[in-house]
Amino acid sequence: MADILRERERQVYRKGDLQPFQLDCEKQSAAGSVSQRACVFCGSRVVLYPIADALHIVHGPIGCASYTWDIRGALSSGPELHRLSFSTDLQEMDVVQGGEKKLYAGLCELIDAHQPKAAFVYATCIVGVIGDDVEAVCKRVSLEKGIPVLPVHSEGFKGTKKDGYRAACDALLKLVGTGSPEGITPHSINILGDFNLAGETWMIRDYYKRMGVEVVSCITGDGRVDEIRRAHGAALNVVQCSGSMTHLAKQLEEKYGTPFIRVSYFGVEDMSKSLYDVARHFKDKEMMKRTQAMVREELERLMPQLADYKRALTGKRAAIYVGGAFKAFSLVAALRHLGMTTVMVGSQTGNKDDYEQLRELCDEGTIIADDSNPLELSSFLEEKDVDVFIGGVKERPIAYKLGIGFCDHNHERKEALAGFEGMLNFAREVYSSVMSPVWRLTPRRRGSNLEVVK
Amino acid sequence: MSSQPRPSKSPRPNWVSTRNPCKACAPLGAALVMRGIEGALPFLHGSQGCATYMRRYLISHFREPMDIATSGFSEATTIFGGEKNLCQGLDNVTSQYHPALIGIATTCLTETIGEDMHGMLHQYRARPGEADDPLLVHVSTPAYSGTHIDGFNDAVRAVVEQLAEAGHAPSAYLENFVNVFPGLVSSEDLRFLKEVCADFALPATLFPDYSETLDGPSMEIYKKIPEGGTSLAALRATPSAKASIELGRTLRQKRTAASFLQERFSVPAKRIGLPIGINESDSFFAALEKLSGHKTPEKYTRERGRLVDAYVDGHKYLFGKRALIIGDEDMVVGLTSFLAETGVLPVLCASGGKSGAFARSIAEVTTHLREPAMVREGVDFMTIAEELALKDLKPDFVIGSSKAAKLARTLGVPLIRLGFPIHDRIGGQRILHLGYRGAQQLFDLVVNTLLEVKQDSNSIGYSYL
Numbered sequence: 001m002a003d004i005l006r007e008r009e010r011q012v013y014r015k016g017d018l019q020p021f022q023l024d025c026e027k028q029s030a031a032g033s034v035s036q037r038a039c040v041f042c043g044s045r046v047v048l049y050p051i052a053d054a055l056h057i058v059h060g061p062i063g064c065a066s067y068t069w070d071i072r073g074a075l076s077s078g079p080e081l082h083r084l085s086f087s088t089d090l091q092e093m094d095v096v097q098g099g100e101k102k103l104y105a106g107l108c109e110l111i112d113a114h115q116p117k118a119a120f121v122y123a124t125c126i127v128g129v130i131g132d133d134v135e136a137v138c139k140r141v142s143l144e145k146g147i148p149v150l151p152v153h154s155e156g157f158k159g160t161k162k163d164g165y166r167a168a169c170d171a172l173l174k175l176v177g178t179g180s181p182e183g184i185t186p187h188s189i190n191i192l193g194d195f196n197l198a199g200e201t202w203m204i205r206d207y208y209k210r211m212g213v214e215v216v217s218c219i220t221g222d223g224r225v226d227e228i229r230r231a232h233g234a235a236l237n238v239v240q241c242s243g244s245m246t247h248l249a250k251q252l253e254e255k256y257g258t259p260f261i262r263v264s265y266f267g268v269e270d271m272s273k274s275l276y277d278v279a280r281h282f283k284d285k286e287m288m289k290r291t292q293a294m295v296r297e298e299l300e301r302l303m304p305q306l307a308d309y310k311r312a313l314t315g316k317r318a319a320i321y322v323g324g325a326f327k328a329f330s331l332v333a334a335l336r337h338l339g340m341t342t343v344m345v346g347s348q349t350g351n352k353d354d355y356e357q358l359r360e361l362c363d364e365g366t367i368i369a370d371d372s373n374p375l376e377l378s379s380f381l382e383e384k385d386v387d388v389f390i391g392g393v394k395e396r397p398i399a400y401k402l403g404i405g406f407c408d409h410n411h412e413r414k415e416a417l418a419g420f421e422g423m424l425n426f427a428r429e430v431y432s433s434v435m436s437p438v439w440r441l442t443p444r445r446r447g448s449n450l451e452v453v454k
Numbered sequence: 455m456s457s458q459p460r461p462s463k464s465p466r467p468n469w470v471s472t473r474n475p476c477k478a479c480a481p482l483g484a485a486l487v488m489r490g491i492e493g494a495l496p497f498l499h500g501s502q503g504c505a506t507y508m509r510r511y512l513i514s515h516f517r518e519p520m521d522i523a524t525s526g527f528s529e530a531t532t533i534f535g536g537e538k539n540l541c542q543g544l545d546n547v548t549s550q551y552h553p554a555l556i557g558i559a560t561t562c563l564t565e566t567i568g569e570d571m572h573g574m575l576h577q578y579r580a581r582p583g584e585a586d587d588p589l590l591v592h593v594s595t596p597a598y599s600g601t602h603i604d605g606f607n608d609a610v611r612a613v614v615e616q617l618a619e620a621g622h623a624p625s626a627y628l629e630n631f632v633n634v635f636p637g638l639v640s641s642e643d644l645r646f647l648k649e650v651c652a653d654f655a656l657p658a659t660l661f662p663d664y665s666e667t668l669d670g671p672s673m674e675i676y677k678k679i680p681e682g683g684t685s686l687a688a689l690r691a692t693p694s695a696k697a698s699i700e701l702g703r704t705l706r707q708k709r710t711a712a713s714f715l716q717e718r719f720s721v722p723a724k725r726i727g728l729p730i731g732i733n734e735s736d737s738f739f740a741a742l743e744k745l746s747g748h749k750t751p752e753k754y755t756r757e758r759g760r761l762v763d764a765y766v767d768g769h770k771y772l773f774g775k776r777a778l779i780i781g782d783e784d785m786v787v788g789l790t791s792f793l794a795e796t797g798v799l800p801v802l803c804a805s806g807g808k809s810g811a812f813a814r815s816i817a818e819v820t821t822h823l824r825e826p827a828m829v830r831e832g833v834d835f836m837t838i839a840e841e842l843a844l845k846d847l848k849p850d851f852v853i854g855s856s857k858a859a860k861l862a863r864t865l866g867v868p869l870i871r872l873g874f875p876i877h878d879r880i881g882g883q884r885i886l887h888l889g890y891r892g893a894q895q896l897f898d899l900v901v902n903t904l905l906e907v908k909q910d911s912n913s914i915g916y917s918y919l
Contacts, residue, residue, distance in 0.1 A: 005546055029502055031526045031539040032546030039503025061562045061597035062472060063479030067507035070860070083860075084836075089472035092599050095566055106471035125501055125563040126598070129532065156501035157527040157563060374521050375550055378676035393510050397519040403672050443674040 004376060005033055011370040013355075015362055023355045025370040028160065034373040036321070036394050037348045039156035041124055042068075043164020046411060047244050048120050048152065048171065050195050051223035052076035055116035057086040059103050059134065060124030064156075065089070072411045073197040077222055086110055090126070099132050107141045107149065117225035118148040120171060125156045148225070150174055161323070162243065162349050169248035172219060172228060176252065179226055181233020187282050188214040190234045190258075192249055193241030194265065196221030198416035204265055207275055207419065211291045213282070219248070232256040236281055238263055238274070243324035243349050264326060265418035266426075267334030268299070268306075298420040306338070309427040314339030316387040316434055321369075321377060321395055322409060325350030325358060331390060331409065332361050338427055343384040346372045374398055388434050403442030405433030474835035476780060476857065477806030478875075479597035481559045482508045483606030483638065485522050488557025490662025491613065492683035495553040497523045499540055499569065500561030515875040516641070516668040516883045519680070523547045523556075527563060536564060537574045544578060548588055551678045554686060555589040559609065565596035589686065591616045601807050603782050606638050607710060610661060614711040617689040620719055631657035631691075632745055633698040633721070635711050637728065637784055638874055641669035641883040643892070650889065653753060656746040659688040659695065661711070669883045693719035697745055701738075702784035703727040703815035704807070727819065728784050731792025731893050732761060734819070738889075757890040764894060765796055768901040773797035775904060776847065780838065780854035780861075781873040783807040783815070783831070785887070789853055789872065790827065791819035792893055798900070800827040801847045808832035835861050851903060856882075868903050872896070 004012055007030040013023050029035035041058075045068050048056065058065040065087030076082065088094075088102050103121065111119060119141070123134050134151045142149040150171040154164050189208065194201045201221030208215050216234040217227035237249045237260035249260035261281060263274035272295045279291040318335045320328050325347040332342045345358055346369035358368055367380050378398050381389060389399035392410025399406040407429045409417060417426045439445045481498055485508055488496035498505045505524035512520045523546075525531075525539040540558075547556060560571060571592050579587065593612035595605040636647055644665035651658035666682025692698075698712035698721050705725065707713065712723035724745075729738035735758075739750050777798050779786050783805045790800045800823075803816050813829040820827055830841060839861055842849065852862040852869045856878040862869035876882030886892040905919055 003550065005550060007546070028528055029526050030542070030546060032497075032523050032543030032550070033526075034505070034521050034523050034547075034550075035502060035526070036506065037502055038506040039501050042503050042506070057471065061479055062475050062477060062601075063482070063504065063507065063562075063597050065472070066475045066478045067511055069474065069857075071510075085472075085474050087472045087475065088470075089475070090562075090598050092596070095562075095596075095598050102470055109469060110471055110473075125527075125561070126566045129563065129566050156503045157532050158529050160502075374519060375676075375678060382675065393513060394506065397513055397517060398676070400517070401519055401670075401673055402676055403674075442672045444672075 003379070005030055008033065008371075012372070012376065013359070013368045015359055015366045015368065016364040021356070021359055023352070023368060023370055025355060026162070026349075026351055029371055034375070035348075035371055036373060037161055037371060039161065040158050040164040040167065041122060041154040041156045043161035043244070044122060044152045044154035044168040044171075045164070046072070047165055047168035048220060049082055050074035050076070050220045051118075051120075051225065051228070052082045053079045053117045053224050055081060055086065055110055055114055055119040056122070057088065057106060057110060057119065058122045058124060059088045059099065059127050059132070060090055061126070062087055062089045064122070064124045072195070073414045074195045074221060074411070075199050076196075077202070078224075081114055081116055095126065095130055098130055099127065100137050103132065103134065103137050104141060107137070108145070111141070111145045111147065116147065118150065118175065120150050120152050122152045122154050124154065128155050148175060148178070160349065165244040166247050169245065169251065172248055173251050173255075175225065175228045176231045177229070177256070179229025181230050184216055184230070184233035185214045186235055187212060187284065187287065188216050188234045189236045189238050189278065190216050190231045191218045191221070192237050192239040192260070193245035194218065194221045194418070195241075195411065197411060198414055200265070200416045200418040200422060203416060203419040203421060207294065208278070210294050211275065211279060212287050213278060219245070232258065234258060236260065236278070238278055240265055240326075241324055242326045262326070264330040266327060266330035266422070268302070268337055268420070268423050269333055270330045271419060271423065272299075302420050302424055305424055306427055309431045310337075310339045312431060312435055313427075316340045317343045317384060318430075319344035319377075319381055319384065319386045319389045321346045321372060321389070321391045323348045323392070325354030327409070328358060329361060332358070334423065334426060335430075338430065340430075342366060343386060344369070344380045346370060378402060388430055403439055403444040405430070405436065405439070407433055469837065472834045473837070474857075474860070475806060476804070476834050476838070477601035478511065479562070479602060480595035480600050480605030480608070481561050481597060482511060483602035483604065484557070484559035484593050484595045484609035486512060486638070486664065487606055487609035487613065487662045488559070489520065489667050490664040490683050491555055491557065491689070492685045493554030493679055494557050494683060495521065495523060495547055495551050495555075495679060497525075497543065497547060497556050497558045498561055499525045499536060499558055499571070500527055500563045502526045504561050511875060514877045517880065518668045518670065518883070520668070521551075532563065532567060535567070536569055537577070540574055541578055544590070553588045553679060555591060557609070557613065558590060558592045559595045559605070560593075561595070562597035565594065565598075589617070603638060603784075603807050607705060610635055611709060611711040611714055613689060614661070614692050615714055617686065618693045618715070618719070619690045620693045630696050631659060631694075633692050633695045633712070633715065634658050634660045635698065635700040636660065637700075637702045637705070638782060639701075639728070639887060640874075640885050641665045642886045643888045646886055646888050646892065650742065650754070653751045654742045654746040654748050656742060656748075659692060660684060661689065693721060695721050697722045697724055699724050699726060699741060699745075701726055701728050703787050703818065704783040704809040704811040706809055706811075727791065727815070728788035729888050730788030730896070731795050732758065732765075732890065733795055734788055734791050735889050735893065754890060757894065761890045761894045761897070764897055768897065769797055771901050771904055774799055775850045776801045778802050778804070778838070778842065778847070778849035778852045778854075780804045780835075780852065780858050783809055783812045785873040787812070787815045787819060788887065790816055792896060793853070793900070794820045794823055794827075796897065796900075799823070799825065801849055802828045802830065802838065802841060804830040804833050804838050804841075806832065806834065839864065851900075851907075868907060870899060870903055
């Protein structure tokens, strides 16, 4: 059984427990808990990162820029400015005298050299503490260079990763509405919350194209500043990764009256439902017919191939620990589609509604955890004798060290896991880890095999 | 393309910003050192994200669990001070991990707001009723000063300073032992150093020692703190050593653990370059002969003999080939020494570090070169790219961490991944850089990489070279 910190007892739940369901969440990580979460800066950086023709400069000492240089699989069909790392690299004297001059000079030289369409300036921990007026510097450079220069208030300590999402959305909000919506058709959408990992946005865009839906902007996968500027002209906002983008969608609704729907592109059911929901929104019979035909075509191709994986994977046990809870819903369903059971599921940033929905979705005995840590996660994996753990780079060594399969479903991955094609990749990813013969050699499996022989 | 900088009018503009950094920040190096102490857990006093980012960076290189705790600053903590979070964090880490030691490093945030670490830890230790506390050591690592290498070396010194006890060497350590401070090398390098010392029958305290903690076996039950690391007893006994060996020509004179032990406890300090290649390894083995009183075991003289023979076999493939060497300063100095002694021409030696001793050290190990190598310290990858273009240096290959991958790709030449970090290949922790054996592996790797280029870029497709 897991040795759970007293402060965290109410953040772990086992479905079927006698006490009424109430999971604490959306709170600051307990000091010393070795949370898997990052910080406000991480939340902002991760959301804005894929905007490929903008300059992203990290204002602070070097670490924050080093640790986020070209680590995501967010692809661009054109410019690749987002894959470079820029920092003011503040030194001791800057801390004493303030970093505004350095930020101003750095911004000017980089804008001159790279001619970006906009610049995002990420304020890190010490920027506020040393009293830099980032807002003023941005305003000045914006006037001088004639492009939007947007401060992102992402000081690491000012909340959680979710506050970073919000800071990123606030920066985006300043861009939306500054371009002309001329020529946008009535059946038009913005794709919110897909980050074009391994080209996923392109796949999704293609589905919408086949349906006859115009995509005005992708926020932020394969993102372009000029597209985001005219995003207010779209008729509908389609929000994936709702944890990061709901704030933006709500603001756009308030400001421009654009309605939004929540979708997920992971798994067969959720993918199909997302497309149908969009088609239904436009109340266009022809579009619905096209959508049905497309989904049928995709499924006819996909299902026979999935069936083979399902035969091998049926009865296997999975654990999930991801950033946002919304992705976890889809993963539980996708795994079920492959005949697998989710025995543990958790997220860094889920809210009360998310966890309630997860509880409804999961089988009896499933462990649900908010803001977990390596010691808890390893104990869950051991207790539930998991076959595959689905998470990110920080979760990977926990699984591997224990001789357990792993599937990377985080931003660093290089495999497209969204859409119909992505479902097949996901099945293959899970299959190629679970079915590997290497586990037979690990102490964990060798031990249990011997017990069976006895 | 907008991602390529336009040519600038001045020959070498003074860039204010750092573009594609060739360094990480100081607390990362400190956290790595703390992982090399038996039963220890690294702890960062600052925001949650620092620990998480550094964990990911280190995990991606070592492919091992790397838990780093944090006091997790909030806005209120930043205004009112971090004492409460620090204490709660230490309590929680103690109850969860039962560490023998907690190695605390500060971050830019806590250094900037001026946290009184000494006072707070004193208060924490003095609180009533907590007899079984882990040891607490603390190192100041403001991220706005120096690089991960400075954080690493400062942490080595801080741990030694805070644990060293004169005259308290347990009996196992009474016999003629030495301290070995290897610097940031691979887990395999650390295993090699232990093996060499054992073969010389020279008892040695190697610190830090993450040879097992960051390259351990598969487990049935998760170990909260992996086995291995320098023991606390050994760390307490460092003043009783008959000498300290520290590896690295660019170490800062007064800031190392060995210089502290020399000044405070009169333990003679012997500084040698990282033993990469024959010349630097010869110095290392000579030092071991002197300290142990034994001749170099035949195992190593034979390794050296085979290596010289290999140099001869491969010399024509390497002579005059142009290398760009990038990475942590001491690693670059060692690799440059190795390459230069094989006939490779180091055209540019570059590092994000800025010890002040880099150029001198490169000069020291390349005295036989007809053209001295160009040396750039404190630079980033875009500056290096511009320098290459400006001087038309045209390297045939790049040696460095995987952060150089983008540059090598642009240059259209192979990157030989060595040093730290290696994030796009498996096994960075198992690369042996040191000794004759390490040089043998590096030599074969370099020659074969160049042969592969020759073979692949040739339309005939020779199958016999």
